[in-house]
Amino acid sequence: MKKITLPLLFLVLLAAACKKEGPVAVQEESADVLETRMLERAFHPLDYDYSTVLPNYLRATGLQPVSIDNAVAALGRVLFYDKSLSRDGSMACASCHDQKRAFADAKGFSLGASGQRIERQSLPLGNTASFAAHYRSLNAHGAPSLFWDGRTTSADEVARMAITSPREMNMTLSEVVERIRTKDYYRALWRKAFGHPEPKESEMLQALSEFVRAIGSTRSPFDIAMEMNAGDPHSKASEDTVRTIYCGRDTTIVVITPPAGFSVSEFRGLRLFGRHCSSCHSAIRPFQEVFEACNGLSMEYKDQGKGKVTGNPKDNGVFKSVSLRNVARTAPYMHDGRFKTLGEVIDFYSTGIQPHPNLHPLLRNAAGGPRHFNFSPQDKRDLVDFLEMLTDDQLITDARFSSPFKQ
Ligand code: HEC
Ligand code: HEC
Incomplete structure (x- = not known):
């Protein structure tokens, strides 16, 4: 019985609507319907909320969603x-x-x-x-x-x-x-x-x-861990909490129990990152201090980066200090793609920084030479584990950002 009554009901409603609105409205409506059908034939769904939900811990640092x-x-x-x-x-x-x-x-x-x-x-x-x-x-x-x-x-x-x-x-x-x-x-x-x-x-x-x-990319395991530990935007201590977890620079403390969401290795990696890398590559941008630098890849750059734009020799070898969000997905690395793996990148920072005249002060030692971090094999694993936490798998599969074409 239901099978018959439902379409009937629609017909009656439709007829009622037609009567009320008159023929012009029907024409307009069908133009809309035709257009919707045409879009549906060509595309996967397009109507989404395309904005990014900012995690509370990022709101706590003063960020506003766009x-x-x-x-x-x-x-x-x-x-x-x-x-x-x-x-x-x-x-x-x-x-x-x-x-x-x-x-x-x-x-x-x-x-x-x-x-x-x-x-x-x-x-x-x-x-x-x-x-x-x-x-x-x-x-x-x-x-x-x-x-x-x-x-x-x-x-x-x-x-x-x-x-x-x-x-x-x-x-x-x-x-x-x-x-x-x-x-x-x-x-x-x-x-x-x-x-x-x-x-x-x-x-x-x-x-x-x-x-x-x-x-927008805000849903990596790192974001989730930060949210677990510092997510309350109403607490006054929030920004401090975020800062303490993220920037805690004391690497001498032996980590036995990491905060929720971090493995021991990931948290040790975060500590190393906070100490040596995050001034230039913060995963929490309001905490980033340096936005461009020469990181001493070579003594002679084939591509002078900012120097090519400004003509100023002080800008030679200066490149954007890129965000490391999703870095585990974006190999090869550096402006010229010279490193194939994150391990190679960490090896470079460990012992390979060159004494380029424009080398950034943060990558120099007390005598002004290139700093060699001399990471232990354990440090290297920890750093890579931390960097892998910055992978936002939802970004990679999010239908809103995928190809809309059906073929
Ligand atoms: C042939 C490959 C190629 C195509 C096609 C391409 N891009 Fe790019 N895109 C690049 C490269 C390489 C860079 C870095 C260039 C540089 O820094 O000089 C870049 C940089 C960018 C950046 C800057 C990102 C940042 O963090 O600074 C944006 C935004 C961008 N592209 C958007 C687009 C858009 C939108 C289109 C299509 C209209 C497009 N790209 C097409 C290769 C491409
Ligand atoms: C003084 C600022 C500075 C510091 C400190 C620094 N970097 Fe970099 N980093 C840069 C710059 C600039 C680039 C881009 C260089 C280029 O392509 O010529 C870069 C590139 C990278 C890249 C490649 C990103 C990509 O998408 O290709 C990785 C990975 C990286 N750095 C990791 C680290 C790690 C890990 C540390 C700490 C051990 C660190 N960096 C310390 C400035 C810095």
Whole structure:
């Protein structure tokens, strides 16, 4: 009986609705329905809340969540995965920023649409352009410096450069707009995002950067452990608690029982990290002090990093001191991808730092020479264990950041 009555009921309701609203409303509604169907045919679900939930322990340090426009981010997500943004249709942003690799690239020097190599390793995305306060930064706006050499702070600008660079997607913005405006689904997505169906260059860049801004990574085992220990945002002691757990610099204490969520080795690794690394690579950005440095990879840099941008010899060998969130997923390492494993990176800091004239003071010993941390095999294991705690597996599988295209 039920099987018959339910559809009947719908029909009756539908008829009632038609009567009330009149024929025009029905037409509008069906245009909407058609559009929704078209989007559903082309894409996996697009309607999400794209913003990042900030864990309480990060709120306690004064961080504010960023607000994201969901329709604009959804459009940006489609653009990010669309290969027609590149000249030969072979390459999307996602080709070099792979979700499985925390939006970095495994290829060492990334390969562009023209087959030319970019001379740098792709950078992971995740808390990249958002959390202005997260990136208490060198520039006046508090916006993060982007690229290995920090040459811009605007994510729109990065997207423009990626599309137009001959070594990346090798297109012009107007050509891209010409291509995408012929697709009905873009006209629909544009209307949802910007209230009109005509793709514009500036809006395309805005949408791409809104999507990049939306990619937040705050759910690693490290975050969960911190939350367990210092999660109460109402307690006055919160920021202190976070600071004490995270920055406790006394490595002479023998750790017998680590705080909840940490293994003994991970907690020893955190201690070492807090003492030797976190000034430049804090996993809690408000605690980071140094945002760019020469870390003494070589005496002679082939790529001078910031020096190439400013022409100032004091900036030679200076690169962004990157976030280490998801670092276990983003091999190979350094701007030129020279190290294949985290073990090799730790070996470098242990005994390999070179006495480059611009070597950062934190990596020098009392006599001004390069500091050699001489980590024991146990220290190395502990450090790697800690770094692996920064892997946010939810980011890697989050449907909101995956390819929306059904094929
Ligand atoms: C051919 C590979 C390639 C493609 C395609 C590509 N990127 Fe990148 N991306 C890179 C490389 C390499 C870097 C680092 C470049 C540098 O520092 O000079 C980078 C850096 C970035 C950064 C800066 C991250 C940071 O932390 O500073 C952002 C944001 C970014 N890309 C977004 C995009 C977007 C959006 C697109 C698509 C419009 C895109 N990329 C397409 C390789 C690529
Ligand atoms: C003075 C600041 C400074 C200190 C201290 C420092 N680093 Fe770095 N680190 C950098 C810079 C700058 C880079 C990028 C260098 C480049 O690519 O030329 C880097 C790169 C890295 C990378 C590669 C990241 C990637 O995505 O390619 C890892 C891993 C790393 N450091 C780990 C550590 C560890 C572990 C310690 C402590 C033992 C440490 N760093 C101490 C400044 C620092």
